[in-house]
Amino acid sequence: MSVAIDVAATGDVPATGSGPSSRLTITCHEIGAALGVAGLTATAGDLATQAGLIAAYNRAFAVTVGVLATLLVLTALAVPRGKPCATVSSHGAHRPRPGRPWRKTRRFPR
Numbered sequence: 455m456s457v458a459i460d461v462a463a464t465g466d467v468p469a470t471g472s473g474p475s476s477r478l479t480i481t482c483h484e485i486g487a488a489l490g491v492a493g494l495t496a497t498a499g500d501l502a503t504q505a506g507l508i509a510a511y512n513r514a515f516a517v518t519v520g521v522l523a524t525l526l527v528l529t530a531l532a533v534p535r536g537k538p539c540a541t542v543s544s545h546g547a548h549r550p551r552p553g554r555p556w557r558k559t560r561r562f563p564r
Contacts (some may be wrong), residue, residue, distance in 0.1 A: 494518065540548070 467475040498514045500506030
């Protein structure tokens with residue numbers, strides 16, 4: 455899943471900006487994970503007793519299901535339907551700079 459998100463986030467970024475774009479994507483992923491764990495822990499409540507721990511799992515899972523259902527609906531409404539446009543390139547498929555012919559170079563000596 456992380457590779458698909460990285461490709462979607464950095465696919466249209468020029469080669470010179472791919473490093474900062476990738477770092478920003480990873481940073482946002484880590485911040486989102488930390489906020490998610492903090493939110494579920496706050497929702498769970500009393501984790502000190504066994505009865506509180508059992509009730510906490512039910513609350514945390516109910517909140518998780520609600521958040522995921524909301525995100526599913528928002529994604530279904532936000533993602534356009536149809537074919538992707540032809541100008542979208544895949545990750546790593548950079549075009550040559552103008553005025554410079556595209557040359558294949560050997561990476562490994564024979």
